[in-house]
Amino acid sequence: MNTEPTRAPGRPRSPEADTAILRAALELLGEHKHVAAVSVEAVASRAGVGKATIYRRWSGKEELFTEAVATLRSPLPEVGQGASVRDDLVAVFTVVCGDLQSPLEQGVRLLMMSETHPEIAARIRRDVFAPRNEVVYQALRAGIARGELRADLDLTTVLNLLVGGAFVSSRSDTGQSPRQRAELLVDTVCDGLRAHG
Amino acid sequence: MNTEPTRAPGRPRSPEADTAILRAALELLGEHKHVAAVSVEAVASRAGVGKATIYRRWSGKEELFTEAVATLRSPLPEVGQGASVRDDLVAVFTVVCGDLQSPLEQGVRLLMMSETHPEIAARIRRDVFAPRNEVVYQALRAGIARGELRADLDLTTVLNLLVGGAFVSSRSDTGQSPRQRAELLVDTVCDGLRAHG
Amino acid sequence: MNTEPTRAPGRPRSPEADTAILRAALELLGEHKHVAAVSVEAVASRAGVGKATIYRRWSGKEELFTEAVATLRSPLPEVGQGASVRDDLVAVFTVVCGDLQSPLEQGVRLLMMSETHPEIAARIRRDVFAPRNEVVYQALRAGIARGELRADLDLTTVLNLLVGGAFVSSRSDTGQSPRQRAELLVDTVCDGLRAHG
Amino acid sequence: MNTEPTRAPGRPRSPEADTAILRAALELLGEHKHVAAVSVEAVASRAGVGKATIYRRWSGKEELFTEAVATLRSPLPEVGQGASVRDDLVAVFTVVCGDLQSPLEQGVRLLMMSETHPEIAARIRRDVFAPRNEVVYQALRAGIARGELRADLDLTTVLNLLVGGAFVSSRSDTGQSPRQRAELLVDTVCDGLRAHG
DNA sequence: TTCTAAGCGAGACGGTACGTCAGGTCTTTAG
DNA sequence: CTAAAGACCTGACGTACCGTCTCGCTTAGAA
Incomplete structure (x- = not known):
């Protein structure tokens, strides 16, 4: 048989x-x-x-x-391995900001936002964005674990702020490099995310 | 004549x-x-x-x-009149988060579609986004004037973070009210915008 | 009053x-x-x-x-004044053949034939073609009166033959002058229209 | 191969x-x-x-x-098989006059419309007019061969007269049958086409 | 002179049909 | 049973005219 x-x-x-x-x-x-x-x-x-x-x-x-x-999955940096949260986040969002300026990613962006096909957006979120988000969460959790960040943060909100900021930032052509954009975003947010003590 | x-x-x-x-x-x-x-x-x-x-x-x-x-622009609140920055921003972004869940959101997406039609994008930026942004800037400047906020902030970056955060946040259906979303965003960012002294 | x-x-x-x-x-x-x-x-x-x-x-x-x-009425020659039928007809049809090759008259032709608006065709027949036909009839009647032509002719048929012949002839670009076309038509028909005597 | x-x-x-x-x-x-x-x-x-x-x-x-x-071409009769020219021509033009009162007439008018579309005109000439003309030429040549008709005729002119006559004749609604129209046309022309001897 | 009625050029109006294009399906022959 | 090619039906697209309807203006005779 x-x-x-x-x-x-x-x-x-x-x-x-x-x-x-x-x-x-x-x-x-x-x-x-x-x-x-x-x-x-x-x-x-x-x-x-x-x-x-x-x-x-x-x-x-x-x-x-x-x-x-x-099928589009950008290779993302490793995070949480001893570097500071700030450096981890800058590394991740340098990639994200770079992607967002590529023509293809612009297409993806539109596609994802297109309300015409909600299931497409959902799938893209799952297959393309979720892994990227996971890296950010890892970095944030590592930061909390090391005491760099406040423990009571709403991680989703932090993610939304950074991702959205990267997104909106990429829509204006300021001549900044992806790295510069990433640093501005991350520093601005981080200064409030650090534990005070 | x-x-x-x-x-x-x-x-x-x-x-x-x-x-x-x-x-x-x-x-x-x-x-x-x-x-x-x-x-x-x-x-x-x-x-x-x-x-x-x-x-x-x-x-x-x-x-x-x-x-x-x-044509669907919601009226924006007055800001900078004695209330705290935090309350001003929450007021503004409650409106923004509400809009983003209404049909107006479709307009935002259209704006993105219009990557190929720059003049339409420009029009939406002018008629929809610019007034909203201006209110945010006013609130931030008032906050700086009152010493609530650091004077060295990059206002554009702050705007990008908040607007983008609101945008991304609105894409996930968490059951939160616009007000709750706004408070989460604003508080998270503000805690780092405050002058330390 | x-x-x-x-x-x-x-x-x-x-x-x-x-x-x-x-x-x-x-x-x-x-x-x-x-x-x-x-x-x-x-x-x-x-x-x-x-x-x-x-x-x-x-x-x-x-x-x-x-x-x-x-409003288009070509000036037609005088007929029946002593000249032969043949010459009268050649004179008339030289004009007709000439008209039929002008671009405007081609438009008229189309208009007249257009079944889309029968009343237009009718009016053109009355105002444009009828006067022209009348001259041909005069020439023929004069020929009969002088004994040049058989008395039992069906004048309408003769008219149809000549007008239609001119019309069809004008559709092929043979390089002939209007006069040559007219002579060919008239002679061919006349040789059978003459009384035998 | x-x-x-x-x-x-x-x-x-x-x-x-x-x-x-x-x-x-x-x-x-x-x-x-x-x-x-x-x-x-x-x-x-x-x-x-x-x-x-x-x-x-x-x-x-x-x-x-x-x-x-x-596609509406009527089948044309055989000619030149022993009958007289007169009868051949009457047979052919009975068909032609009949067609001209039928929907085919609309095609003829379209041909005229197609002054602006030479290739359509060419097509109609080839598919509708040429075969019909060929039959007329056969009848005339047979008539000449049998001595019924003058040998020096310009066949094209004869064709133009008959075809044009049929066309114009069909535009007036005299109540005549196609056969009557054809006989009138053919007889009128033939009486002059015959050899005299 | 002033009033009134109609004509004027311009162009927007509601429609109808045009000829084009894309989506998703079906039908060929070839492998 | 799959492949490439391309025809099929459907239905929306954006355009061009039709004949009508305002606009603000001009032109003339009547008051």
Whole structure:
């Protein structure tokens, strides 16, 4: 008796198609800035693929872009390893601020905010933002553990402030480097997060 | 000598049409929740207006909804009149957090969509964001004048933190009231903005 | 007792507008070849006139073009004054063949044939074609009277043959002059119209 | 060695759609009498077809109706088989005069409209007029061969006279049958086309 | 002179149809 | 059974005219 799953009959799906489609979707998202401006037809054409091949894999435009964007995971720095909270946070938000200025991430931003497809936003939050947020939480918890930060902080609120600040900050073209933006945000917030004693 | 601008020739545009269109757009937006699901034809029909009358005023769907949403500005509180900075900021951001959960939020998202339409973005910045920001700046400056806040603050960064925090905070449905959200944000930031002495 | 009609009160209609509108209509008809391609707006603009000024005079596009085209009356030669039928007919159809090659007359032709507005066709027939036909009939009757032509001819059929022949002939660009076309048509027909004697 | 053209890739165009569209166009044309009163949208709807399916096949309304009408060619009689020229021509022009009173006439008018669309005019000339003309030429050549007609005739001119005569004749509603019209035209012309001897 | 009625150019109005485009599905042939 | 290609239906897009309706102004005869 053979318990290993039976191989599906017929021609197997092309893995090249998968990656080509996702790549094309992200490229076009980066070029056009918002999802409505990218047609499934354009993705298919850019990927050198038939439209049906896309619809065989995803049930619609939203799902396609959801998955495409969810593949984007910036490498984040290690935190909490002895450095100060301040330095940890600056490291993390330098990456975040940098991302936010890249054209692709702008597309992601729009996509995430687009109320047109709430489930996409939810999935992006889960797959893209949650890991990033987790790093921030780690840094904050480490800071609390070391006594650098007040123990009664609402960590979610701190996260919101920093992420939102990074987000809004990135919308004005001040000529600052991502690092400079990160330092300004983190220092401004941190000066109030430190335990007084 | 007449310096007032000469009146345009021809039949003037109907102000009733303006308001009917904007009203219809907002109604339908409220019913369908997202812009893509509302057709210009439906707006025209609901407003009892020809499509051309819409396109005479706005160059497209996006512009129409941008303006429609921009009309939804909530009145902002007076600040700097003797109350504490903390109370001023809480008052302002209670309004902001409330707005962000209402249809106006859709406008904010549209602003983001408009990365490709800089002039629309500029208009929203001017009509929606600038007045709100100005109130925040007033509160902060009053706080500095009274010695409540450090004099060396980067006000822009403080603004970014609070506005961004409010924005991100509003995206998660925690069941908190706008007032509670505002207090959390403001208190968290303020505890570090106060002059130490 | 004054029986002459009382002059209408108010500002009288501008005769310049009348002529300018008709002129513009004919010009544009000549340029665009068929009525559907000429908009009332274009006529108004070309005439330097408001649209209402047109609609005050004619109840619609059809009536406007009807009247415009009805003003076209080519000067026709005198016939039946002693010359031969053949020469009379050649003279008339030289004019007709010439007209049919002018751009404007092509517009008229289209207009007349346009089944979209039967009443226009009827009026053009009456005001433009009937006088021309009458001259042909005169020539034919003179020929019969002089014994040049058979007395039992169906004059309408002869007219149809010649007019239709001129019409169809003018549609092929053979490089022939109007006179040559006319002679070919008339001679071919006449050789059978002559009394045998 | 395969000389037959390779089959085009993708789904082939539906022949049912072709015929349904053409049928619907002619039906509506019959109901509304003139082209301007028939909308492409109505044709699509009647044919049970999307508008795009129409525009994929024809570049516009005019082209669609041109082709629709061009399908209405009546079968022409055999000529030159022993009968007299007169009878041959009467047979042919009975068909022609009949057609000119039917919906086909609308096609003729469209041809005229197409002064601005030379390729459509060319198509109608090729598909509708050329075959008919060829039959007339055959009859005339047979007549010459048999000595019934003068050998020095300009056949093109004879054709123009008869065709044009039929056309103009059909525009007045005299209550005559197509056959009567044809006889009048042919007899009038023939009496001069016969060799004298 | 002043009043009144209509005409004037300009252009906005509610509609209808145009021709285009994209979404998501279906139908070919080829592998 | 999958692949690429491309036709299919649907429905919204933004445009162009139609014939009508205001605007503020001009033109003339009547008061």
